[in-house]
Amino acid sequence: MIQIPCGQESGHCTLDTIEDSGVGYTLSLIGGKYKMVILYWLYREGVVRFNGLQRLIGGISYKTLSSTLKELERDGLIIRTEYPQIPPKVEYRLSDSGQSLIPILDAMCEWGNAQRGVKAKS
Numbered sequence: 001m002i003q004i005p006c007g008q009e010s011g012h013c014t015l016d017t018i019e020d021s022g023v024g025y026t027l028s029l030i031g032g033k034y035k036m037v038i039l040y041w042l043y044r045e046g047v048v049r050f051n052g053l054q055r056l057i058g059g060i061s062y063k064t065l066s067s068t069l070k071e072l073e074r075d076g077l078i079i080r081t082e083y084p085q086i087p088p089k090v091e092y093r094l095s096d097s098g099q100s101l102i103p104i105l106d107a108m109c110e111w112g113n114a115q116r117g118v119k120a121k122s
Contacts, residue, residue, distance in 0.1 A: 026104070029075050034060055034068050036105060039094065042078060043102055047093045087118065 030036055034057065041056045042048060046055070054065055069092060072078040077098035083089040094102075 022108065029077065030101065032068065032071075034064065035072060038065075038068060038072060039098060039101060039105065042092060042094045042098070043105075047091045049089070049091055053092065072098075 003092055030039070037052065041053060045052070045056070050065070050069075053069075054060060054062070059063070069078065069080070073080050077097055078092050079095045081091045081093070084090075
């Protein structure tokens with residue numbers, strides 16, 4: 001059994017595995033090499049087309065970007081809008097659920113910057 005914090009009001013949760021926790025669920029949604037990068041660029045740029053994301057990220061293959069976008073859409077973190085025209089036009093943006101992750105990503109960034117500063121001083 002594992003005890004982890006589950007929020008100020010609920011104290012600690014006892015779990016069989018970390019995957020059963022809110023932390024585990026969140027990591028299952030944003031884990032992976034490119035998911036947080038895609039969420040960052042969609043937050044920063046607003047609405048972005050597929051090729052625009054590929055240029056912004058750099059070094060990501062068509063297949064990897066395509067499958068990662070499908071996962072993020074399936075999980076409800078982004079919205080894909082397809083326009084019926086030739087050539088096809090597809091745009092991506094953060095959903096409300098995706099927008100709600102931004103404070104978490106900001107906190108991770110602040111933590112990383114603070115840790116980098118501590119490490120540089122030692």
